[in-house]
Amino acid sequence: MSKLMPKATKKQSILDTALVLFVKQGFYGTSTAQIAKQAGVATGTLFHHFQSKDELMNQLFLSIKQDFAKSIFNNQQNSDDLKQDAKHLWYTSIQWAIDNPLKQAFFQQYSLSAVIPMEIKQHAMNSTLQLIGDLIRKGQEAKLLAKHPLTLMQESCHGQYLASTRYFLDNPEKWQDINYRQSSFEILWQSIAA
Amino acid sequence: MSKLMPKATKKQSILDTALVLFVKQGFYGTSTAQIAKQAGVATGTLFHHFQSKDELMNQLFLSIKQDFAKSIFNNQQNSDDLKQDAKHLWYTSIQWAIDNPLKQAFFQQYSLSAVIPMEIKQHAMNSTLQLIGDLIRKGQEAKLLAKHPLTLMQESCHGQYLASTRYFLDNPEKWQDINYRQSSFEILWQSIAA
DNA sequence: GTCTATAATACGATAGAC
DNA sequence: GTCTATCGTATTATAGAC
Numbered sequence: 001m002s003k004l005m006p007k008a009t010k011k012q013s014i015l016d017t018a019l020v021l022f023v024k025q026g027f028y029g030t031s032t033a034q035i036a037k038q039a040g041v042a043t044g045t046l047f048h049h050f051q052s053k054d055e056l057m058n059q060l061f062l063s064i065k066q067d068f069a070k071s072i073f074n075n076q077q078n079s080d081d082l083k084q085d086a087k088h089l090w091y092t093s094i095q096w097a098i099d100n101p102l103k104q105a106f107f108q109q110y111s112l113s114a115v116i117p118m119e120i121k122q123h124a125m126n127s128t129l130q131l132i133g134d135l136i137r138k139g140q141e142a143k144l145l146a147k148h149p150l151t152l153m154q155e156s157c158h159g160q161y162l163a164s165t166r167y168f169l170d171n172p173e174k175w176q177d178i179n180y181r182q183s184s185f186e187i188l189w190q191s192i193a194a
Numbered sequence: 195m196s197k198l199m200p201k202a203t204k205k206q207s208i209l210d211t212a213l214v215l216f217v218k219q220g221f222y223g224t225s226t227a228q229i230a231k232q233a234g235v236a237t238g239t240l241f242h243h244f245q246s247k248d249e250l251m252n253q254l255f256l257s258i259k260q261d262f263a264k265s266i267f268n269n270q271q272n273s274d275d276l277k278q279d280a281k282h283l284w285y286t287s288i289q290w291a292i293d294n295p296l297k298q299a300f301f302q303q304y305s306l307s308a309v310i311p312m313e314i315k316q317h318a319m320n321s322t323l324q325l326i327g328d329l330i331r332k333g334q335e336a337k338l339l340a341k342h343p344l345t346l347m348q349e350s351c352h353g354q355y356l357a358s359t360r361y362f363l364d365n366p367e368k369w370q371d372i373n374y375r376q377s378s379f380e381i382l383w384q385s386i387a388a
Numbered sequence: 389g390t391c392t393a394t395a396a397t398a399c400g401a402t403a404g405a406c
Numbered sequence: 407g408t409c410t411a412t413c414g415t416a417t418t419a420t421a422g423a424c
Contacts, residue, residue, distance in 0.1 A: 010389080026308045028222020033415060042391050047419060049389090112302050113219045146384075148377040152361060152368075156381050159357020160350055167349045174346075182343040187350050189387030190340075204407080225399060236409050241401060242407090 006192050011049045013039040015060055020037050027057060029117045051103045061116050063123035064103045071096050072131065083189065089135070090161075097165040098175060104165055129154050136192065145194045151191055160188050205235040205243045209254055217299045221251060221309045255310050258297045259318035265290050266325065274335050277383060283329070284355075284379050291359040292369055296361055323348050330386065340388045347386055354382050 008016075017039035021030040032053050035041045050056035077088045097104040110116055111125075132154050137147030145153075164184045167174070174180040204209075211233035215224040226247050232238045245249035252377040271282045305312055305319070326348050333339030337346075358378045361368070368374040 024308065026222065028220065045390055108306050109308065111308065114218065114303065148381060149374055152374060153375055153381065155357045155361040156354055159353045163349045163353025167346060170374065180343055181345060183346055187342060187347065187385045191381045193384065239408050
């Protein structure tokens with residue numbers, strides 16, 4: 001019983017509140033005092049759970065990336081139709097962004113910023129890029145995908161993902177339109193098809 | 195004679211220094227005192243030229259966007275070969291990023307962040323997106339490009355541009371390789387081709 | 389683990405002489 | 407236009423009681 005509805009611990013409240021405020025006001029625009037107050041804890045409590053404001057930011061970044069990776073991995077498909085699998089991955093990824101707009105906005109803002117140390121950003125990036133990489137390699141072996149340099153294709157696909165989620169988050173009604181949905185995938189698939 | 199080699203005014207020194215520091219340390223991580231000191235001026239001078247730190251940031255953002263737009267417009271081609279014109283635009287845009295790595299990094303960081311007011315970001319964005327939009331419309335009329343929703347295509351192309359410049363700035367030697375260069379354009383063109 | 393109170397400092401912006 | 411000096415405030419982080 002106790003684990004079914006896990007209580008929102010103070011630490012989690014701090015993380016949740018930091019996510020909201022960092023997205024709305026930026027990292028340096030948000031004081032630890034404000035985070036603590038809005039989370040309903042004292043500043044002393046915040047610094048008990050996180051060594052520093054930077055450490056709080058890093059943990060938040062990693063936890064969000066893990067949340068995304070878990071969601072994608074748990075919904076992976078592996079049929080004999082690669083294009084169908086890619087489409088499923090594409091829709092699942094964008095749906096996650098639609099379902100977690102704050103986390104997606106956070107990621108868009110901070111995955112390129114100087115606030116988070118490069119090593120942490122790269123580590124968080126690896127799982128995603130590897131998933132794309134595996135799929136591209138398989139497609140190239142099956143002569144379905146063009147033989148451009150792998151790293152360039154990965155980066156382009158990821159860039160298209162960021163652009164599409166930005167677009168559909170700004171225009172949520174368009175995601176309900178099957179034409180827009182299909183177009184977004186066709187643009188991606190054509191870009192790497194043989 | 196006096197205008198040929200324009201003296202670096204104090205105001206320009208402040209802008210140049212702010213560009214370097216904002217990219218390296220972030221906006222809130224950079225104090226006005228540090229900008230002034232490194233630019234070789236007094237803090238009073240900084241606030242004489244810019245009403246506030248935010249105002250300095252906004253002017254910097256707009257000046258960089260104008261710099262990019264000017265460079266692209268001045269090198270525009272308008273032949274009867276649309277694919278060739280698009281390729282020229284693509285190479286010119288990426289070359290600008292290679293030639294202006296700091297400005298490109300600045301744009302990557304702040305065009306998505308909350309530091310700069312939305313209205314300023316959108317205003318700065320318009321000229322670029324319109325250029326892409328005009329080209330896509332022409333391509334669709336000539337049956338060269340697919341008839342996906344225009345705004346979605348614009349956003350995707352822009353996302354691919356950001357991804358490619360990120361890639362080539364991180365791997366400058368790859369930009370010298372004609373295969374990578376051509377691949378980057380082929381990926382873009384295929385993504386929107388009919 | 390959580391709180392209150394506060395230390396120590398860094399910040400944006402201004403005043404006023406030159 | 408540019409400078410020096412400084413004001414008032416907000417910030418991160420700690421100390422110590424409970």
